[in-house]
Amino acid sequence: MTLTSGRRALFAVICAVSVATIYVAQPVLAQIGGDLGLPEADLGWIVTTGQLGYLVGLALLVPLGDMFDRRRLIAGHLLLAAGGMALAAVAAHLWLLLAGLALAGLFAVVVQTTVAFAADLSPAADRGRTLGAVTSSVVVGILGARVLAGGLADLWGWRSIYVVFAAFLLVLTCFALKLLPSDPCARQATYGAVLISLGRLFRERLFVSRGLIAFFLFASFASLWSGLALPLSAEPWHLSTGQIGLFGIAGLAGALGASRAGQGADAGRANAITGGALALLAASWLATGQASWSLWPVIVGVIALDFAVQAVHVSNQHLLTAVYSHQTSSVIGGYMLFYSFGSATGATSTTAVYSAAGWAGSSLLGAVFALGALLVWAVERRAATDSRRDLLA
Structure with a gap:
């Protein structure tokens, strides 16, 4: 094939x-x-x-x-x-x-x-x-x-x-x-055996760490796209639905730009790409957080955020399909469960925070989700380094 x-x-x-x-x-x-x-x-x-x-x-x-x-x-x-x-x-x-x-x-x-x-x-x-x-x-x-x-x-x-x-x-x-x-x-394998093998993935350190990164990653993503319309439709902008939708073009540009992250993963840089993109994701909220005062930083922030999200997503899937090549469908399905829960968490929490603390609060929430993903990546990297050191000892 x-x-x-x-x-x-x-x-x-x-x-x-x-x-x-x-x-x-x-x-x-x-x-x-x-x-x-x-x-x-x-x-x-x-x-x-x-x-x-x-x-x-x-x-x-x-x-x-x-x-x-x-x-x-x-x-x-x-x-x-x-x-x-x-x-x-x-x-x-x-x-x-x-x-x-x-x-x-x-x-x-x-x-x-x-x-x-x-x-x-x-x-x-x-x-x-x-x-x-x-x-x-x-x-x-x-x-x-x-x-x-x-x-x-x-x-x-x-x-x-x-x-x-x-x-x-x-x-x-x-x-x-x-x-x-x-x-x-x-x-x-029977269907039951396949589901059991999926369940076993949740005991695998690499799978769980990449899943948790996906959870925080898409919670941050959903915090932006579920909440951005709120400050853009309010004072001082009063943008229409169509005008707000144009910000999706900026997001699309960022995401398509990150398609090259896959080539970096092929070259063995998936882990480094993940860490760098997560740092960019956290930093992007400094720009998108300006939505109540200026729109140009928001455009820059949207491009950076979608670039970072797509780069991490590709790197995650590259690593998982390489390590679990014997059950790629199960590992992708299990990984995307983290994605779904993260998206739901970000979408529901950003609107609640906005009602209490405005867009500044929602932006802080999105940045916290990004930092959560970065922390999981750092812990996993340290654990992997320690494991290699133990094997060499």
Whole structure:
């Protein structure tokens, strides 16, 4: 099996479109609520349901990649995610909409199966470059989803978003079956055994340390992107939703710039890249913390933060897939559980802190999360050094 440039591009598109399905509702919540007659208090469930489905899928579906042909698994998950999108498109009641979004979120974990498959198809010397390209597309999907969803909703209403994404997913299903190589699975483990092996990872020092780094990393990331709209829409800026969305372009530039971090990981510098990027992440909050007084530092801070987050994310996955090459799907799925909990922690805590201490408090919180990740990295590095010293003694 080989990873051609065409297959690498297909992997990237699958990741971008699949992850976007979880986020497309965010800019059109008010429109959905008005159409379905929903009270404002219920709108949060529209986003939360997809994320909960995704969380369940990380634990229960991604490990299947260590058992079955991942070409067929990816195609099947894309097809079922398309079904969820189609169900959401025709929903006339909240419960039906939530059922469709839960189904789509559950099978959006095809992203992690795709990342693991791409890593396994890559030669060891080129794995970081592949992970950099594929995981950068995830950021493109997250940030681009908001722009595309807003445009489609303005033209044809919110239901058109789900129709278009269902069509995208169906097309990608066909491409996956036609263009991806088969992945004959020589593993004879049962599903229970695979889940047990996933559980055992939580006793591995490297896995837990990289997972904790991911937890703090994405808590800091979510602190910015879940809270930045608050100071930008308040005094003295009063920016519109569309204007605030343009800051996503700066974030996209930073994240895409970090795709080269994978090449550094291929050269054996993954650990050093992690430490340097985490220091940059903490420092970026000095700039984004100026949002109540000046916008230019915010743009610089957003670029730096997204660059740092993507660089660490690629380095983490490079290390984990190299060490646990016999169970890449399980290790990526387990790692992303830390990501999900971190994102949820950052998103909920930043708004609570903002209400009590303003954007200065939220910025301090984001910096504390970044410093937490840096501390975990430093402790793990010291422990690894001590272990090598003991082996040589």
